[in-house]
Amino acid sequence: MELTAIVRAAFEAAFPGGDFSAVRVVGATDSKFGDFQCNDALKCAKLYHLNPRQAAEKVAAKLDRTCFEKVDIAGPGFLNLTVSASWITERLLRLSAADHVGIPQKGRGKKIVIDYSSPNAAKQMHIGHIRSTVIGNAIDRIFRALGYEVVADNHLGDWGTQFGILIKGYRELLTEAERAHLTVALLEKCYVLSAAKAKEEDGVWKEACRAELVKLQQGDEGNLALWRKFIEISIAEFDRMYAKLGVKFDTYRGESYYNGTMGEVVAELQQAGLAEESEGALVVNLEQEKLGVAIVRKSDGGYNYTTSDLACVKNRIEEYDPERIIYVTDARQQLHFRQWFSIARKMGCKTQLIHVPFGLMSYQGKAISTREGNLIKLDELLAEAVKRSLAIVESRQDPAADKSGNLRLAEQIGYGAVKYSDLSHDPATDIDFSWDKALALEGNSGPYLQYAYARVCSLMEKAGRVDGMGLTGTFEIVTAQERRLALQLLEFPGAVVRAAEAYKPSVLAEYLFQTAQLYSSFYQNSPILKSDEPLRNARLNLCALFGEVLRTGLELLGIETPRHI
RNA sequence: GGGAUUGUAGCUCAACUGGACAGAGCGACGGUUUCCUAAACCGUAGGUUCCGGGUUCGAUUCCCGGCAGUCCCA
Numbered sequence: 001m002e003l004t005a006i007v008r009a010a011f012e013a014a015f016p017g018g019d020f021s022a023v024r025v026v027g028a029t030d031s032k033f034g035d036f037q038c039n040d041a042l043k044c045a046k047l048y049h050l051n052p053r054q055a056a057e058k059v060a061a062k063l064d065r066t067c068f069e070k071v072d073i074a075g076p077g078f079l080n081l082t083v084s085a086s087w088i089t090e091r092l093l094r095l096s097a098a099d100h101v102g103i104p105q106k107g108r109g110k111k112i113v114i115d116y117s118s119p120n121a122a123k124q125m126h127i128g129h130i131r132s133t134v135i136g137n138a139i140d141r142i143f144r145a146l147g148y149e150v151v152a153d154n155h156l157g158d159w160g161t162q163f164g165i166l167i168k169g170y171r172e173l174l175t176e177a178e179r180a181h182l183t184v185a186l187l188e189k190c191y192v193l194s195a196a197k198a199k200e201e202d203g204v205w206k207e208a209c210r211a212e213l214v215k216l217q218q219g220d221e222g223n224l225a226l227w228r229k230f231i232e233i234s235i236a237e238f239d240r241m242y243a244k245l246g247v248k249f250d251t252y253r254g255e256s257y258y259n260g261t262m263g264e265v266v267a268e269l270q271q272a273g274l275a276e277e278s279e280g281a282l283v284v285n286l287e288q289e290k291l292g293v294a295i296v297r298k299s300d301g302g303y304n305y306t307t308s309d310l311a312c313v314k315n316r317i318e319e320y321d322p323e324r325i326i327y328v329t330d331a332r333q334q335l336h337f338r339q340w341f342s343i344a345r346k347m348g349c350k351t352q353l354i355h356v357p358f359g360l361m362s363y364q365g366k367a368i369s370t371r372e373g374n375l376i377k378l379d380e381l382l383a384e385a386v387k388r389s390l391a392i393v394e395s396r397q398d399p400a401a402d403k404s405g406n407l408r409l410a411e412q413i414g415y416g417a418v419k420y421s422d423l424s425h426d427p428a429t430d431i432d433f434s435w436d437k438a439l440a441l442e443g444n445s446g447p448y449l450q451y452a453y454a455r456v457c458s459l460m461e462k463a464g465r466v467d468g469m470g471l472t473g474t475f476e477i478v479t480a481q482e483r484r485l486a487l488q489l490l491e492f493p494g495a496v497v498r499a500a501e502a503y504k505p506s507v508l509a510e511y512l513f514q515t516a517q518l519y520s521s522f523y524q525n526s527p528i529l530k531s532d533e534p535l536r537n538a539r540l541n542l543c544a545l546f547g548e549v550l551r552t553g554l555e556l557l558g559i560e561t562p563r564h565i
Numbered sequence: 566g567g568g569a570u571u572g573u574a575g576c577u578c579a580a581c582u583g584g585a586c587a588g589a590g591c592g593a594c595g596g597u598u599u600c601c602u603a604a605a606c607c608g609u610a611g612g613u614u615c616c617g618g619g620u621u622c623g624a625u626u627c628c629c630g631g632c633a634g635u636c637c638c639a
Contacts, residue, residue: 024581026581026584027581028585029580029584029585029586030585030586033585037584037585039583039584039585042584042622042623043583045622046621046622051622052622074585075584075585075623076584076585076622076623077622078584078585290567290568291568291638292567292568292638292639293638330636331569331570331635331636331637332636332637333637334568334569334570334636334637335568335569335637335638336637338569357569357570359570359571359635359636360635360636362635367635367636392604396602396604413604424578424579424590425577425578425579426578426579428570428571429571429577429578430570430571430634430635430636431577432577434577436591437577437591440577440590440591441604442590442591442604442605443589443590443591443604444577444578444579444589444590444591445590445604447604448590448604448605450604451602451604451605452604452605454602454604455601455602455605458601458602459601459602462601463601491581494581495581498581502581502582506578506579507581510578510579510580510581510589511581513579513589513590514579514589517589520605520606521605521606521607523601523605523606524597524603524605524606524607525606525607527600527601528601529601530600530601564602565602565604
């Protein structure tokens, strides 16, 4: 940041009157060129009809050299910057002392809503739900860390035709014992059986299901009570999964929450002259924007997702007045979101509406669905993760050691592995699920990062810094490895900001992995506890700062950091 | 048919939004524990960045035209 300002000032001095707000200083592509580089003299050369090296030289001549040990012009006109060791140590001290490990509180006073996970009631969560839950939760945590006030809302699929099928099935296909001890698994079974019967030729069952649905929609007390029971059981089951994944919501407002306000939204659309009749349905024509036609009221009078999302956004704006609302859903819904975002804007919505789409998860090349029979339960995946981690924990352990903490540790590692394997990819990519990929415990994996953290904790304990990572004395940069690690650590706040701006936790995951690699290499090749003072203390400080960065970063990804592995 | 999105090493992915010789992990091969935790570290091999044009001093990145996968709409 500061370096960018210095370099910008040099541009302004060299070319008075120009706009250099886009000038950026970035990390050097190769450490042999220096620590940082600026490539913007090349662009500026064109504007001023200079040859690029001359432009770079003009800038270099005006550059305030106090932080720099060396300034070179290389290649076609790159400005290569080598900072002084004292600049690095001063920045390290400042970062160590900063609140929030230097993460800028740019969201202070701003409110946002994040809508993620959103499973369907009466069904168990499966591997297809991981992405929205884990990516959404990481975005949630990252924005909170930036100082935003975040409302995390779980927009459950808790309304619709499936409840007619469920109610009918519940009454006639479950035994009394099953009804007394109802679980989501039973609801799911009852749904499958009832839906199968609804396909029978005579159509009697199907009609009965429809009748139950209509009764529910019209407020029949018995059916409403059953519906509430199904929702309650479902949420309890979801919460069991969320507890394992470290996910917490502020509200659970499902689709049903907006039932009463959809008519109002449609009326507003009509008043604004946005909606028109078409074949009995009410639609909003978005052909001009190449978004097709969005139905807001079906020909049978029912509403659909577009209406319900519009009602929902209206409610959120009235209740929270957020700066933006972020929706984390799979990429198939892109058209739908573009459509209703456009309608919302036409209706005067000023709140930023952001869709964060993520790629589809498949299994062995096939879409995940009940029909394909490849629907791996989230519970099953997490159990397997714990099992594999536990086996490794035990194999690494002294047979005589206390085993009481093993299960908890295996959970932290296993869940960390599952979450990291998803978070470390750009959300946009499709993922073909495989057990081995989802549960990777080595290399670029959650446990690699957790392990690096455990080792740094152990180092601190051996050094007598039991109370966390407390800094004492100063930093000192001696080797090239220390220098690279130090510069990398200084970039932490920037990595958090970049991850937030792109809505990609993967940016942070990538940063943490690179940082841990630099640390591991440094740790392996440089004596720390065995160094002489004052180098020993300086190195411990660097390790301490690494520990803080890693712990904070993993927390933002929702990955736990055990101190002993 | 219209649109979205993806295509990078054998496999899974990066590349800070146009920069220097395209980097990691896994897998393969070889090495490192009397030494701070070997879930680690070090090294070797592995590339026509899907293909063809264009813009640019400079393209994995931007534009045009194809091809292929996935998805949405009709």
